[in-house]
Amino acid sequence: MGRKRRFGRVRKLPSGRFQARYHGPDGIDRPAPYTFASKTDADRWLTRVEADMLAGTWRDPKLGRVNLGAYLTEWIDHRPGLRVKTIELYRWLYRKCIEPSIGARNLDDITPGRVRAWYAELLAAGVSATTAAKAYRLLRAVLNTAVDDELIRRNPCRIKGAGSEPTPERPAATVAQVLDLADRVPARYRALILLAAFTGLRYGELVALRRRHVDDQAATVTVVATVIEPKDGPLYFGPPKSTAGLRTVTVPAAIRPEVKAHLDAYVPEDPDALVFTSSRGTVLRRSNFQRATTWRTTVAAAGLPDFHFHDLRHTGNTLAAASGASLRTLMARMGHGSTRAALIYQHTSQREDASIADALSKQIKRERARNGHVGEKRKKK
Structure with a gap:
C-alpha cells in the first residue's frame, strides 16, 4: 500500500485518469480544475497547492x-x-x-x-x-x-513585441508644396492649410478655434478645445487630448497677414465665432472639408499623392525640428507630453516657440521669393 498523503487525496477514475481533491483554507472541499494522466502528476499538483496555502498566496479558483x-x-x-x-x-x-x-x-x-x-x-x-x-x-x-482585481494570478499576455505596431513614416511636404497646396484649395480654407502646416495644430484643434483664440495681430493662437467626431452620433467640442494640448502657439510672421485676411473675410466679429467653418457657416466636418477641397485630387496635383491632412502637422513637426528647436520646446509646441511636463513648459517655452515661428517665417519668405509667391489668395469660383 502506498503512503497516505498528508494533504489532499487522489483517486483513479473509471476513465483511467486521476482526480485530485483538497480542502481549501475556507474548509471547502475542492477538486482540481482538470484531471491528470498519472497519479504522480496529480500528487505534484496537490504539492503546489499546499505550497501556495502555506505561503499565503492561494486564491479561490472560482474567482x-x-x-x-x-x-x-x-x-x-x-x-x-x-x-x-x-x-x-x-x-x-x-x-x-x-x-x-x-x-x-x-x-x-x-x-x-x-x-x-x-x-x-x-x-x-x-x-x-x-x-x-x-x-x-x-x-x-x-x-x-x-x-x-486578483481574479487571475499572472497576465497570460507574454508575447514579446506583440503590442508594438509598425509606424510607417508619413510624408512631409516641403514649404513650396505647402504654399502650392494652399493656393489650390478654395480661398476660405487657405489659412487652414497654412496654420496646420506652420503651427502644427491638429485638425480638431483648428476647427475648434474661435475668434477670441487668435490675438489681434494673428501672432498667436491659443488651443483650449478640439472638435470630436464620433462615428455614431453628433460631433461635439471637448478638451484637447491631454493637458499638454492646452497651449499658445506662435504664428510665423510670414502668414499672419493671410490669417488676418481670413478673419476679415470669413469670420463674424463675435468673439465666439468659429474661425473655420463650412460655406454654410457650420462646424467644419472632415467629410465636408474633403469634399469642398476635392482633397485627393488636389493633393495629387500638388505632388503629394496619398497625403493626409494630418500630414500637415507632421510637416510642421519636421520643419520646426529642422529649425534647431529642442525636444522639450517641440513637445510644448505640438501639445505632446505629460501633465507634469506641460506645467513645466508652460512658462519657459514661449520665447523658444517664437524662435521656431521666426525660423519658419524665414523659410516661407525665401520660398515665396524664389517662386514668385506674394501671399495673395488665389481666387476660387
Missing part, C-alpha cells in the same frame, strides 16, 4: 470563472477619462479581434498558449499588424486589471 467578454465590456465602461473615439476603438477591436475567438472564455481559461494561438490566428486571417497590435494591447491592459 477566475469570469467571462472575458463581460469583464472587458465592464472594463471599458468603467475606465475613467477615455475619449469617445478611444471607446469606439476599444469596442470595435473587441468585436472584430477578440470576441470571435476568446470572448466567450473565462479569465482563468486564457493561458499564454491560448493567447499565442489567438494572436497567430489574427495575423493568419489577414488582420493587419497594426490592428493586431492594438487588439493585443487592449487584451493585455484588461488582463492586467484582472490581475489587480
Whole structure:
C-alpha cells in the first residue's frame, strides 16, 4: 500500500485518469480544475497547492470563472477619462479581434498558449499588424486589471513585441508644396492649410478655434478645445487630448497677414465665432472639408499623392525640428507630453516657440521669393 498523503487525496477514475481533491483554507472541499494522466502528476499538483496555502498566496479558483467578454465590456465602461473615439476603438477591436475567438472564455481559461494561438490566428486571417497590435494591447491592459482585481494570478499576455505596431513614416511636404497646396484649395480654407502646416495644430484643434483664440495681430493662437467626431452620433467640442494640448502657439510672421485676411473675410466679429467653418457657416466636418477641397485630387496635383491632412502637422513637426528647436520646446509646441511636463513648459517655452515661428517665417519668405509667391489668395469660383 502506498503512503497516505498528508494533504489532499487522489483517486483513479473509471476513465483511467486521476482526480485530485483538497480542502481549501475556507474548509471547502475542492477538486482540481482538470484531471491528470498519472497519479504522480496529480500528487505534484496537490504539492503546489499546499505550497501556495502555506505561503499565503492561494486564491479561490472560482474567482477566475469570469467571462472575458463581460469583464472587458465592464472594463471599458468603467475606465475613467477615455475619449469617445478611444471607446469606439476599444469596442470595435473587441468585436472584430477578440470576441470571435476568446470572448466567450473565462479569465482563468486564457493561458499564454491560448493567447499565442489567438494572436497567430489574427495575423493568419489577414488582420493587419497594426490592428493586431492594438487588439493585443487592449487584451493585455484588461488582463492586467484582472490581475489587480486578483481574479487571475499572472497576465497570460507574454508575447514579446506583440503590442508594438509598425509606424510607417508619413510624408512631409516641403514649404513650396505647402504654399502650392494652399493656393489650390478654395480661398476660405487657405489659412487652414497654412496654420496646420506652420503651427502644427491638429485638425480638431483648428476647427475648434474661435475668434477670441487668435490675438489681434494673428501672432498667436491659443488651443483650449478640439472638435470630436464620433462615428455614431453628433460631433461635439471637448478638451484637447491631454493637458499638454492646452497651449499658445506662435504664428510665423510670414502668414499672419493671410490669417488676418481670413478673419476679415470669413469670420463674424463675435468673439465666439468659429474661425473655420463650412460655406454654410457650420462646424467644419472632415467629410465636408474633403469634399469642398476635392482633397485627393488636389493633393495629387500638388505632388503629394496619398497625403493626409494630418500630414500637415507632421510637416510642421519636421520643419520646426529642422529649425534647431529642442525636444522639450517641440513637445510644448505640438501639445505632446505629460501633465507634469506641460506645467513645466508652460512658462519657459514661449520665447523658444517664437524662435521656431521666426525660423519658419524665414523659410516661407525665401520660398515665396524664389517662386514668385506674394501671399495673395488665389481666387476660387
